[in-house]
Every structure is written in structure tokens, then in C-alpha cells.
Amino acid sequence: MAEQPKKDFEVTLSDEEWRQKLNPAQYQVLRHHGTERAGSSPLDKKYDPGVYYCAGCGQPLFEAATKYNSRSGWPSFYEPIEGAVETETDRSHFMVRTEAHCSKCGGHLGHVFDDGPKPTGLRYCMNGLSLDFHADETAPEAETGSGEAEKPTGGGA
Numbered sequence: 001m002a003e004q005p006k007k008d009f010e011v012t013l014s015d016e017e018w019r020q021k022l023n024p025a026q027y028q029v030l031r032h033h034g035t036e037r038a039g040s041s042p043l044d045k046k047y048d049p050g051v052y053y054c055a056g057c058g059q060p061l062f063e064a065a066t067k068y069n070s071r072s073g074w075p076s077f078y079e080p081i082e083g084a085v086e087t088e089t090d091r092s093h094f095m096v097r098t099e100a101h102c103s104k105c106g107g108h109l110g111h112v113f114d115d116g117p118k119p120t121g122l123r124y125c126m127n128g129l130s131l132d133f134h135a136d137e138t139a140p141e142a143e144t145g146s147g148e149a150e151k152p153t154g155g156g157a
């Protein structure tokens with residue numbers, strides 16, 4: 001189990017509060033760097049217009065327009081909403097990967113790889129359990145920023 005990022009987030013709840021707020025599967029992914037089974041998320045093959053929010057704190061993370069089919073079995077995006085997703089180096093499971101978490105609550109989302117499509121070349125490989133999809137919404141701040149990810153290496157979410 002990887003450690004939670006060591007910084008203060010705008011939304012900070014106790015472990016017990018997170019347990020009560022999230023269902024057990026979401027809690028495991030968001031608060032303990034869990035990974036859902038590939039292909040298990042109903043959001044994986046969903047391409048309707050809308051916005052993907054953090055299932056932990058409700059911050060808008062991705063616009064549906066940046067979602068694509070990576071064939072990985074996890075919902076994948078090439079770019080987050082500016083400032084919504086932060087990354088850090090994850091050395092767990094004998095791999096060096098780029099971990100991705102919500103910038104507001106620190107909830108674990110997935111990992112970032114460098115085999116994504118243009119224009120960023122990045123693949124934000126996300127756990128559907130970390131996301132809350134709202135159809136037909138537009139992100140409040142629809143600016144496009146380039147995510148700053150560290151050098152990612154292969155692997156799954």
C-alpha cells in the first residue's frame with residue numbers, strides 16, 4: 001500500500017469520516033491506492049458528453065471530450081481539467097509509476113502513462129470508482145492546461 005501524499009489538502013477528512021462518506025470499494029481506491037479490476041467500471045466504455053467529478057470531494061476532474069478508448073479496461077483521458085489532478089512518483093509494486101490524485105482532497109485516482117494520444121501524449125488511466133460522472137454538464141473552468149506528469153513507465157491503473 002502506497003502512502004498518501006504528504007501535504008495538506010483543501011478537503012481533509014479523518015479516516016473514519018472517509019469511511020462513512022464513501023462506499024467500501026471507493027474507499028479502498030481513493031484512500032488506499034486500490035485498483036479496481038480492469039473492465040469492471042461502467043464508465044470505462046462510456047463516451048457521453050459531460051463532466052467527471054472526484055467521487056471523494058466533488059471537484060471537477062475531467063471533461064468527457066478528453067476521454068478516449070485506451071483499451072486498457074480503465075477509463076482513460078488525455079488531459080485533466082487544469083489544476084485538478086496532481087501527480088507524484090509511485091514506487092510500489094516493484095515499478096516506478098506516476099501516481100495521480102485529486103488536487104483538492106488527495107484521493108487516489110490512478111496513474112499517468114506516456115502512451116496517450118495527441119495533443120498531450122499522456123494517458124490518465126483512472127479508476128472508475130474514483131469518478132462521478134454527470135452527463136450533459138460542462139466544466140466550470142473549461143480552460144485547457146497541459147498536465148505536468150513525471151516520466152511514466154508501463155503498467156496498469
Ligand code: FE
Nearest residue numbers: 054057102105
Ligand atoms: Fe477530490
